[in-house]
Amino acid sequence: MDSFYDMKAWELLGLIAGGEVKAAEVLDSVLDRMERVEERVHSYITPTPEEARAAADAADRAAAGGGAGKAAGIPMAVKDVLCTRGVRTTCGSRMLEGYVPVYDATVVERLRGEGLVMVGKANMDEFAMGSSTENSAFGPTRNPWDLERVPGGSSGGSAAAVAAGEAIWALGSDTGGSIRQPASFCGLVGMKPTYGLVSRYGLVAFASSLDQVGPITRDVKDCALLLSLLAGHDPMDSTSLDAAVPDYLAAMEGDIRGIRVGVPRELMQEGLTDGVRKAVEGCLDLFARLGAEVEEATLPNLDYALSAYYIIAPAEASSNLARFDGVRYGLRVKGADDMIEMYGRTRAAGFGPEVKRRIMLGTYALSAGYYEAYYGQAQKVRTLIVRDFQDAFERFDILVSPTSPTPAFGLGERTEDLLAMYLSDVCTIPVNLAGIPAISIPCGLEDGLPLGLQIMGKVLGEATVLRAARAMEEALSFKARPGAEKGVGA
Amino acid sequence: MSEYEAVIGLEIHAELKTLSKMFCCCDASFGGEPNSRTCPVCLGLPGVLPVLNRRAVELATRLALALQCEIAPHSIFHRKNYFYPDMPKNFQISQYDLPLGVGGHLDLEMEEAAVRVGITRVHLEEDTGKTVHVGESGRIHGSEYSLEDFNRAGVPLLEIVTEPDIRTPGHARAFLQELKSIMEHLEISDCKMEEGSLRCDANISLRKRGGTQFGVKAEVKNMNSFRALYRALDYEIKRQNEVLSQGGEVVQETRHWDADANVTTPLRTKEYAFDYRYFPEPDLVPLELERSFIDEVRAGLPELPAERRRRFREDYGLPEHDAALLTSSKAMGDFFESAVEAGADPKAASNWMMGELSAHLNAQSMEIGEVLVAPAQLAEMIALVDGGVISGKIAKAVFEEMLESGRDPGDIVREKGITQISDEEELARLIEEAIRENPASVEDYRKGKEKALGFLVGQVMRKTKGRANPQVVNDLLRKSLES
Numbered sequence: 020m021d022s023f024y025d026m027k028a029w030e031l032l033g034l035i036a037g038g039e040v041k042a043a044e045v046l047d048s049v050l051d052r053m054e055r056v057e058e059r060v061h062s063y064i065t066p067t068p069e070e071a072r073a074a075a076d077a078a079d080r081a082a083a084g085g086g087a088g089k090a091a092g093i094p095m096a097v098k099d100v101l102c103t104r105g106v107r108t109t110c111g112s113r114m115l116e117g118y119v120p121v122y123d124a125t126v127v128e129r130l131r132g133e134g135l136v137m138v139g140k141a142n143m144d145e146f147a148m149g150s151s152t153e154n155s156a157f158g159p160t161r162n163p164w165d166l167e168r169v170p171g172g173s174s175g176g177s178a179a180a181v182a183a184g185e186a187i188w189a190l191g192s193d194t195g196g197s198i199r200q201p202a203s204f205c206g207l208v209g210m211k212p213t214y215g216l217v218s219r220y221g222l223v224a225f226a227s228s229l230d231q232v233g234p235i236t237r238d239v240k241d242c243a244l245l246l247s248l249l250a251g252h253d254p255m256d257s258t259s260l261d262a263a264v265p266d267y268l269a270a271m272e273g274d275i276r277g278i279r280v281g282v283p284r285e286l287m288q289e290g291l292t293d294g295v296r297k298a299v300e301g302c303l304d305l306f307a308r309l310g311a312e313v314e315e316a317t318l319p320n321l322d323y324a325l326s327a328y329y330i331i332a333p334a335e336a337s338s339n340l341a342r343f344d345g346v347r348y349g350l351r352v353k354g355a356d357d358m359i360e361m362y363g364r365t366r367a368a369g370f371g372p373e374v375k376r377r378i379m380l381g382t383y384a385l386s387a388g389y390y391e392a393y394y395g396q397a398q399k400v401r402t403l404i405v406r407d408f409q410d411a412f413e414r415f416d417i418l419v420s421p422t423s424p425t426p427a428f429g430l431g432e433r434t435e436d437l438l439a440m441y442l443s444d445v446c447t448i449p450v451n452l453a454g455i456p457a458i459s460i461p462c463g464l465e466d467g468l469p470l471g472l473q474i475m476g477k478v479l480g481e482a483t484v485l486r487a488a489r490a491m492e493e494a495l496s497f498k499a500r501p502g503a504e505k506g507v508g509a
Numbered sequence: 510m511s512e513y514e515a516v517i518g519l520e521i522h523a524e525l526k527t528l529s530k531m532f533c534c535c536d537a538s539f540g541g542e543p544n545s546r547t548c549p550v551c552l553g554l555p556g557v558l559p560v561l562n563r564r565a566v567e568l569a570t571r572l573a574l575a576l577q578c579e580i581a582p583h584s585i586f587h588r589k590n591y592f593y594p595d596m597p598k599n600f601q602i603s604q605y606d607l608p609l610g611v612g613g614h615l616d617l618e619m620e621e622a623a624v625r626v627g628i629t630r631v632h633l634e635e636d637t638g639k640t641v642h643v644g645e646s647g648r649i650h651g652s653e654y655s656l657e658d659f660n661r662a663g664v665p666l667l668e669i670v671t672e673p674d675i676r677t678p679g680h681a682r683a684f685l686q687e688l689k690s691i692m693e694h695l696e697i698s699d700c701k702m703e704e705g706s707l708r709c710d711a712n713i714s715l716r717k718r719g720g721t722q723f724g725v726k727a728e729v730k731n732m733n734s735f736r737a738l739y740r741a742l743d744y745e746i747k748r749q750n751e752v753l754s755q756g757g758e759v760v761q762e763t764r765h766w767d768a769d770a771n772v773t774t775p776l777r778t779k780e781y782a783f784d785y786r787y788f789p790e791p792d793l794v795p796l797e798l799e800r801s802f803i804d805e806v807r808a809g810l811p812e813l814p815a816e817r818r819r820r821f822r823e824d825y826g827l828p829e830h831d832a833a834l835l836t837s838s839k840a841m842g843d844f845f846e847s848a849v850e851a852g853a854d855p856k857a858a859s860n861w862m863m864g865e866l867s868a869h870l871n872a873q874s875m876e877i878g879e880v881l882v883a884p885a886q887l888a889e890m891i892a893l894v895d896g897g898v899i900s901g902k903i904a905k906a907v908f909e910e911m912l913e914s915g916r917d918p919g920d921i922v923r924e925k926g927i928t929q930i931s932d933e934e935e936l937a938r939l940i941e942e943a944i945r946e947n948p949a950s951v952e953d954y955r956k957g958k959e960k961a962l963g964f965l966v967g968q969v970m971r972k973t974k975g976r977a978n979p980q981v982v983n984d985l986l987r988k989s990l991e992s
Contacts, residue, residue: 101556102554102555102556108555110555115555118555120549120554120555120556121549121554122549122554124556219558220556220557220558221556221557222556223555223556224555224556224792226791227791227792228791254560255558255560256558256560257558257559257560257561257792257793257794258558258791258792258793258794334788335788335791337590337786338588338590338600338786338788341590341592341598341599341600342553342555342597342598342599343555344592344594344599346594346657347552347553347597347657348554348555358594358655362592382786385590385786385787385788386784386786387784387786390786390788394788
């Protein structure tokens with residue numbers, strides 16, 4: 020059987036449109052690959068091969084009539100935080116173990132309109148809270164490059180699926196780095212769009228003011244292609260921007276001569292491994308060789324980003340997750356004598372330790388007497404960070420940094436050291452606080468593990484970010500694949 | 510007179526009369542099979558987001574302007590967090606420190622004096638669902654289980670908070686009545702207390718008469734009618750008076766009005782006060798109201814009850830009492846004006862409405878909107894009386910029949926043959942008969958006993974089965990006797 024599972028979406032779309040390959044064959048290849056590696060990687064909470072089969076057949080019929088959609092026939096992993104009508108959506112939680120949504124998230128609905136072939140709902144940290152996918156109630160996902168390491172998180176299942184050949188591309192969600200960090204750990208491209216560019220309707224909320232849906236793909240071109248299918252105003256989301264969506268595929272092409280590249284000093288400080296530092300510095304040299312102007316930048320308030328994030332995100336989460344109470348849907352622990360006890364028992368059994376920790380943190384931060392000192396203060400810091408970025412983008416077209424200070428860490432390595440876990444998002448979190456777009460592209464290896472370069476742009480600056488990413492991708496020519504010794508092999 | 514005076518502030522909730530709910534497209538009207546008017550958004554399913562109903566903002570702005578509030582050009586929504594099963598998200602989207610309207614007032618024309626009640630704020634929020642506790646008590650304690658109906662969840666709700674400017678239960682009731690009438694005139698709410706579309710809570714404390722310091726207050730809930738509001742406050746004043754007179758202290762607490770037992774009972778004390786953990790709702794953008802929008806709403810404001818009362822007095826020459834009653838609800842005023850427009854004499858129409866019509870509404874517990882008689886039919890009936898076709902006495906019977914059946918007065922009169930006898934020849938014949946049959950009375954009258962005339966008129970009326978005009982009979986009879 021051909022290794023279609025290893026190809027890019029844009030390549031497959033061309034083959035399917037040209038009648039050279041059938042969507043059904045592509046799906047066979049991916050399902051066959053799933054059968055071989057899923058047991059070891061555990062990318063999925065709920066595989067959906069039957070639905071995928073029907074969708075692939077429909078894509079072939081549409082292709083025969085010349086009317087196939089822009090995602091038709093491309094097997095996709097969908098993070099289990101996005102509502103899918105008729106397919107259970109667990110958010111990686113016991114709380115929603117048997118929960119089947121009655122509606123599709125807007126992004127899912129849009130992709131269905133373009134011939135979506137969903138092969139499964141991808142594993143994730145419970146309610147997207149985590150950086151390793153170890154917080155899933157359904158067991159951890161392993162990194163296809165090294166099965167003893169984490170794939171990153173919280174969109175670890177989505178990234179692992181694409182890296183392992185169990186999907187061609189994937190949807191993730193990113194609240195503090197949950198698309199970019201796993202993309203970095205798994206040698207993939209991952210993008211968090213500008214806040215409001217992609218609809219959040221049907222994305223089960225973690226932190227509403229930070230959450231965005233975005234693509235996880237094998238190259239920048241696929242990223243641009245998928246983003247163009249996701250972006251655009253949604254009347255169901257009040258925070259959705261009503262801006263024209265550029266042609267990202269066209270905008271992505273072209274050189275980056277004269278582009279001004281800033282390197283925030285605050286994101287190149289201690290905690291970076293040698294490999295990460297060298298890889299990023301190598302990228303800076305390449306940027307210069309491509310004709311870009313590279314300079315150090317200073318965004319002084321980024322030092323407080325992590326602290327502000329761990330107030331704001333849990334505060335919003337404590338409110339967003341209040342609805343999981345056992346009254347209307349999801350888990351209800353029976354046998355309670357009264358309502359309060361039912362709430363307590365249900366939430367005690369339904370939520371894992373990290374979710375409980377953040378609910379408590381957030382509840383505390385919003386409590387009377389503490390609000391100003393915590394939530395109020397964090398919002399002020401957030402405003403300062405937004406200004407730092409605005410100032411920086413007066414001088415620079417893009418900012419670059421490592422995506423993560425380290426390559427993928429070992430399973431269980433940081434589960435006892437929460438601060439170390441939280442620090443793995445130190446470079447990605449400021450982007451969410453500022454609401455700007457950022458992409459992670461593979462930029463090298465350290466001890467055989469992929470590393471990521473983060474490229475940040477101004478609000479709605481996706482086209483510039485993609486163009487810089489595309490140029491760097493070409494210059495880097497990163498061709499490494501998971502090895503067969505520690506990982507799943509190609 | 511007690512040494513204490515009451516200090517009362519009201520908090521009123523009114524459901525807005527929008528077609529759809531506050532943040533989704535579901536039908537916002539009252540009733541429906543339980544949970545039939547719901548969708549993922551108002552059920553708070555995972556992943557849903559709110560989208561603000563523009564019409565709700567418009568209706569809220571109407572009231573805020575009518576109450577002379579300042580309209581905030583920039584206001585935001587907060588989340589009010591607390592767990593209760595009738596609230597699908599376990600938080601309520603509400604306005605907090607930046608409400609839509611602030612600093613207004615409402616003037617009451619009380620008999621003793623004009624009273625100005627300050628309006629602290631007018632804000633928008635979403636309503637909750639309804640819990641039905643199944644069990645003997647009907648309340649949560651001791652119930653076997655509870656059922657939730659989310660039809661009401663997400664219906665737009667206006668909250669109106671007054672300054673503590675009210676001093677008597679009577680004024681509190683008058684305020685609520687006037688506010689209700691204003692909202693009816695603005696056509697923003699059904700204001701049906703029995704359906705819960707208008708609800709009122711009160712904060713009440715006592716202080717030494719003439720003092721400026723507020724006493725410790727109690728919050729009274731569950732007052733489901735004007736009468737309940739009055740009686741609950743009256744009870745609370747007596748209760749707090751008793752506590753204070755005996756040297757005790759009023760406890761800050763929430764109390765429940767029990768309309769059956771006529772008492773308030775403690776619900777929860779301050780120690781159990783909720784911490785709502787308000788924070789700005791991140792799923793909504795700030796509400797920015799353009800000057801032009803506010804001006805447009807202002808320009809579209811209809812006539813309000815106070816203005817209408819003035820007009821009823823001046824244009825129709827109605828006494829204050831009539832004008833007040835006829836503007837106590839928009840529907841009453843509309844009925845009256847339609848009747849006048851159809852040709853009815855204003856005072857006559859007012860008399861019928863305040864008398865027979867109101868009595869009928871009270872007896873049947875009906876709203877004027879449900880009454881079978883149309884304003885034009887009332888006008889027609891008044892015309893029959895004025896034209897001498899029927900007497901006032903017959904008119905009462907005819908009106909009763911109209912209220913029962915909704916038929917035209919002309920039809921009723923024709924069918925029953927109760928047209929007033931205006932044929933003088935026929936009357937003259939009956940008068941002759943009466944004179945013949947009652948010689949003693951005739952003799953009495955001629956001796957100067959005026960009373961005898963009344964008896965003879967009565968005899969004639971009996972012969973006509975009440976269908977003669979008594980005044981005409983009186984005149985003709987006198988003429989006959991004196992000729």
